Amino acid sequence: MVLELFQYEFMRNAFIAAILASVVCGITGTYIVIKKIVFISGGISHASFGGVGLGYLIGVNPLITAIPFAVLSAIGLGIINKKTRIDEDAIIGIIWSVGMALGLIFISLKQGYAPDLFSYLFGSILTVTSFDLILMFVLDVIIVAIVYLFYKEFLSISFDEEFSTVIGIPTDALYLLLLSMIALSIIVLIRVVGIILLMALLTIPFLISRQFISDNLRNLMISSSIISAILVIIGLLISYALDLIPSATIVLILSIAFIFVFLIKNSIPKSG
Template sequence: MVVDILDILQYEHMRNALISALLASIACGIIGTYVVVKRIVFISGGIAHASFGGIGMGYYLGINPVLGILPFGIASALGIGWITKRSSLPEDSAIGIFWASGMAIGVIFLNLTPGYAPDLMTYLFGNILTVPFFDVIVMLILDIIIASLVYLFYKEFLALSFDEEMTAVLGVPAEKLYFLLLCLIALTVMVLVRVVGIILVIALLTIPAALSRQITSDFKRMIFLSVIFGGIFSTGGIGISYMFDIPSGATIILVMSIFYFAYSLFRGKLNNLLS
């Protein structure tokens, strides 16, 4: 088995896949915890799917589609946040509008692009085994940005997650922090899109954090466990997908889901054994 693992690591695409999985686990562990605690999962889904417009734009302009996601993701995050805070339009309606508009823009750009987009499915459903080294570098830079901003504003984000109104009363610029958090979600989507794709981003953002929340109520430990779970499930999913030649993104999510439901079912028995 050790020899097999060493043999696998000789391939550049497998090394890139494992590094990408670890980088993705950092982003989804940190931001996913805030997403779950603040209950903005569907805002995250709206940002993720609206970012599909950036993929279409990237193909149309002839640039790396991952880079094309950034302006659409940030614009969608700020747009959803602004409409939610400044207009009478319900939050779910705003999410639906951006969700549908982003996907439509992506389809139009792809239709206008000469030729055929051969790896489009990797952006919809992910294929971590095809991540190039350039994307690994982009993911590393984004992870550093995300971790640095969360470190700088940890207390403010923590207060915002549990009681936004009280945060504003205390003089903290809650609305600006909310917009910043949505932008961090957009950056996280960029990190995760090559791992599981636009369609499955929500799962990777929420399942590790939701599992860690069942285990601890301490926020720092929750983030730490989310990162650990994300890394274990992602690398495990890669191994299974490689062994059975099945889609990597879907396999990673399936592994996470199985562990989550298994823990939920046997949580009481596990607690009794440990007590």
């Protein structure tokens, strides 16, 4: 049955999108959870909706216009966070809503109905185009390259930012780079599960692999990516079989898998 599905281009694209998305879920998701910046990431994600709206308005692929929105809100959040004494979560709340508001304004300025608005908010993995895939691939390559180059710096600032500053690591610049990388990762995920649901993909695969791996960031990234790919594809197949919305099904499958793994892992008495 699965092989039959590959006859359809939309299904092939969906599978490729699932795998491209899983790369960032594993890599970026690991940093988001260990550095405890889940909510910053949520803020960046919602702020990127402003870019989606702008894309509609000026007739450009909304993913393209979402990139500067996401990156600029990430850098803005980072700078405000480091340079001012305003509470971080208050700023996140503001950027979160302002981005959404801008998006709505842009969309309302455009005459007529915005047909696939929902696909950016809640994802639409079955309508991913070849262009989307190329964009996702390029962003994946950039993200993998950043992590390859700055692995030891990111590890250090995630573990102990203050000590990292003391030993001469440019922590502020690297923090902004990390946030920008998160912004790019969010763009990769928008088509798959949408702005509103994507935080589940950035957190759950890591939390599952964290149940098995405790001491090696690289292995956590790789295993989180694999777990993500498997679960997203399972979710996709189930949604197809049961005629459910794919993004919501994927998120629910991820959550169920996490609860399942967590319960099993924590009900077995620890040895030694």
